[in-house]
Amino acid sequence: MKMKRSNEPIFWSLFGAGGILAALIGPALVFITGIAVPFGLFYAPDTMSYSNMLAFVHNWLGKLFTFAVVALFLWHAAHRIHILLHDFGVHAVTLVKVLCYGSAFVGTVVAAYALLAIGS
Amino acid sequence: MADTEKIIEIQVLRYRPEQDKEPVLQSYKVPFTDDMSVLQGLQYIKDYLDGTVSFRWSCRMAICGSCGMMIDGKPKLSCKTFLREYYPAGLRVEALAHFPIERDLMISVEDFVTKLESIKPYIIPKEPRTLEQGEYLQTPQQRDMYEQFSSCINCMLCYSACPQYGLNKEFIGPAILALLHRYNADSRDGGQAERLNSLGHTDEGFWGCTAVTYCSEVCPKGVDPANAINQNKMNSAINYFTRFVAPGGADK
Amino acid sequence: MSNRRPYVRPMDNWWMRDPFFVRYMAREFTAVFVAAYAVVLLFGLVRLSQGEAAFNGWLQYLKTPWMLVFHVIVLATFIYHTWSWFSIMPKTMPIMFVGGKRVQPGTITGTGIAAAVVACLAVLVIVKGMHP
Numbered sequence: 001m002k003m004k005r006s007n008e009p010i011f012w013s014l015f016g017a018g019g020i021l022a023a024l025i026g027p028a029l030v031f032i033t034g035i036a037v038p039f040g041l042f043y044a045p046d047t048m049s050y051s052n053m054l055a056f057v058h059n060w061l062g063k064l065f066t067f068a069v070v071a072l073f074l075w076h077a078a079h080r081i082h083i084l085l086h087d088f089g090v091h092a093v094t095l096v097k098v099l100c101y102g103s104a105f106v107g108t109v110v111a112a113y114a115l116l117a118i119g120s
Numbered sequence: 121m122a123d124t125e126k127i128i129e130i131q132v133l134r135y136r137p138e139q140d141k142e143p144v145l146q147s148y149k150v151p152f153t154d155d156m157s158v159l160q161g162l163q164y165i166k167d168y169l170d171g172t173v174s175f176r177w178s179c180r181m182a183i184c185g186s187c188g189m190m191i192d193g194k195p196k197l198s199c200k201t202f203l204r205e206y207y208p209a210g211l212r213v214e215a216l217a218h219f220p221i222e223r224d225l226m227i228s229v230e231d232f233v234t235k236l237e238s239i240k241p242y243i244i245p246k247e248p249r250t251l252e253q254g255e256y257l258q259t260p261q262q263r264d265m266y267e268q269f270s271s272c273i274n275c276m277l278c279y280s281a282c283p284q285y286g287l288n289k290e291f292i293g294p295a296i297l298a299l300l301h302r303y304n305a306d307s308r309d310g311g312q313a314e315r316l317n318s319l320g321h322t323d324e325g326f327w328g329c330t331a332v333t334y335c336s337e338v339c340p341k342g343v344d345p346a347n348a349i350n351q352n353k354m355n356s357a358i359n360y361f362t363r364f365v366a367p368g369g370a371d372k
Numbered sequence: 373m374s375n376r377r378p379y380v381r382p383m384d385n386w387w388m389r390d391p392f393f394v395r396y397m398a399r400e401f402t403a404v405f406v407a408a409y410a411v412v413l414l415f416g417l418v419r420l421s422q423g424e425a426a427f428n429g430w431l432q433y434l435k436t437p438w439m440l441v442f443h444v445i446v447l448a449t450f451i452y453h454t455w456s457w458f459s460i461m462p463k464t465m466p467i468m469f470v471g472g473k474r475v476q477p478g479t480i481t482g483t484g485i486a487a488a489v490v491a492c493l494a495v496l497v498i499v500k501g502m503h504p
Contacts, residue, residue: 118420
């Protein structure tokens, strides 16, 4: 009963990294970027201003952080959604994989391109 | 002699391949006392109400693993489940989910047994050993690494709990992967590579599991197959990435 | 000679059969919100690369009522994600011993949640520190 080695580890590792990142700092990020800053709670209203955000991503650490959050969240979601669709009984396995991981890949490339375009 | 007799309604999913097109529920009114198990309820039905009802049982004390069935939609051992819990509403008894029904409450176990035999469920010594060398020595902590996974009674409740097995019969499944881990984790064993390379590291092995963890919920023996499987994913992933690089990396 | 005709029952709507399965699907479904949030951030990033006017457009968009509702829902799902992630974590760990005693699942979950609380607070404080 010889079966072939699974390639799941690739996607599972990305899923895990994104999952841990989201679990540890996700709530804080969502609160800051989506609720507190736009609606003037606790933070200075210009916390996410163009010049401040530019300064943040000009810094290589800021670039890395932004890239990690966007890309890993996308890969985390892609893997889980792919499994979710399988669980819901969607049978077009290859198509689902291409759509899910393909989208994450596109998002990753777009994020990288945007960050590099912004430069230092 | 007894106090006022209580009667409970047991609905049994019947299926007689020679006469039934598909399974159908049949209702029985069973007098019971608080100490009666669902198994005893079924035995009452067979002895006094309907001798044609078929079901498996043996030890009636939750160690043989024969009497697994769906009781009100949950996989349970009928000898370990009590009629009083379902009074007065009654209960519905069906064959274990995710298995083909052979007759009434009996399922086909062929797939399970085939897989069980395929994972090399025995100690494979690390090197040849003579009788003169004596017993293996093992610390309590070494034994703790695999002991709970050795408690499996092959009752298959976990397979009924596992939607991934329900959706894909190629998946090796909780109990057998737990058993695979039981041997891999035993300090006396040297067969990890064989069990991992063609079984554990595959989509049908550890990677078929999506950590629903209902298997561990329903296990009557506390085996925790979800843990047996998912603790292997990290190592399986690390091995996936390092196998061509690390010396002997492909072995584990 | 055989009268066998094994009957295979369908898996349709299997996850509706038991609250345990419903909770599993809810846990997996949080991924949709993680993706949605990442997409919002990605939009912001792209707008940032397109200049001040474009980025200010995105900032204005964040201030709309719908986006507030969206982020409140997303926040709730992220908190549920944190909770369910560390609840599952004990199942992914090997059997461990500390001081001769077996590490309990509750300890692992508790430590994880505590780490998340600390990490979130750290982020909140660091951001405040960056723009007092």
